[in-house]
Amino acid sequence: MxxxxxxxxxxxxxxxxxxxxxxxxxxxxxxxxxxxxRQSQAELRSQMDATRKQSEQWQADSAHRQADDSAALRKALLELQNQLEALGADVAKLRGQNEVLARELAEVQRRQKDDLVGLDERLRRIEPLKVSIDGREFLAEPGEKRDYEQAFAVFRKGEFDRAQVALVDFLNRYGPNSGYRVPALFWLGNAQYALKDYKEAIANFRSLIAAAPDHLRVPESMLAISNCQWEMKDTKAARKTLEELVKAFPSSEAGVAAKERLGRMK
Structure with missing residues (x-):
């Protein structure tokens, strides 16, 4: 135990x-x-702190990025607005220039039209015209036609002094090749006969006959020469002219009148 x-x-x-x-x-x-x-808690707490810091940093970075993006967007919008305003100003300027050009073009077209009208008018003034007088056709300048008609109008008024001046001036101006030469000589001779300038009248009637011996005014001119000779008391010359008229143009009115006068002279 x-x-x-x-x-x-x-x-x-x-x-x-x-x-x-x-x-x-x-x-x-x-x-x-x-x-x-405790270590795990510390590590977890440390991880949580790191995660929180990362989150806060990310949020801060995100806020900065958003701010930067907003600023960049505002800047881009501002630049776009400025560009649009500049473009609008350019469009307005171009529109104004187009309006000016349109007015200038219209003015140029109007001037061209006026110039063409004026040119056409000037061409009509200088372009030869076809004229028919005393049974004959010829070309005459517009100014030539105008001057002859004005001189003849003075003769028809019975203003023989002025008609003589106008017809002499016409003949000197347009020369021997004018188609109006024969009628101008004829009416000049008649004006001088009315003014009793018989020698000059005879000279112009003879110039007419020499220039156009087959003209229809020749018989009348020969009868007028006979009248001038008769007024000058040159009966022999007057008779001879009448005989030549009857022989050359027996069926003309002037030839018939000459034949009657010769019968009265016997």
Missing amino acids: RQALPWLLGSALLGSAGLAQAGLFEDDEARRAILEL
């Missing part, structure tokens, strides 16, 4: 020591677990 007691005490002590040791082991593990938990 006494021998078993020490053994029991030893066993008990050994058992107590084992329990104590087991308790110590459990405390160390708990501490390690706590430390590990």
Whole structure:
């Protein structure tokens, strides 16, 4: 019994020591677990802080980017607006220039039209005209036709002094090739006969006959020469002229009148 007691005490002590040791082991593990938990919490807290900082940084960067983007957008819109205003000004300027050009073009066209009308009028003034007088056709300048008609109009008024001046001036101006030469000589001779300038009248009637011996005014001119000779008391010359008239143009009115006068002279 006494021998078993020490053994029991030893066993008990050994058992107590084992329990104590087991308790110590459990405390160390708990501490390690706590430390590990605390470390994990610290790491988690650190990760959360880092994540929060990253989020805050991202938000800040995003805000900066948005601000920058907004500023860039406003700048782009402003530049676009300025470009549109400049384009509008250019369009208005071009529209104004077009209006000016349109007015200038209209003015040029009007002037061209006036110039063409004026040119056509000037051409009509200088372009030869076909004229028919005393049964003959010829070309005459517009000014030539006008001057002859004005001179003849003076003769028809009975203003023989002025008619003589106008007809002499016409003949000198347009020369021997004028188609109006024969009628101008005829009316000039008649004006001078009316003014009793018989010698000049005879000279112009003879110029007419020499210039156009087959003209229808020749018989009348020969009768007029006879009248001038008669007024000059040159009966012999007057008779001879009448005889030549009857012989050359017997069926003409002047020839018939000459034949009657010759009968009265006998």
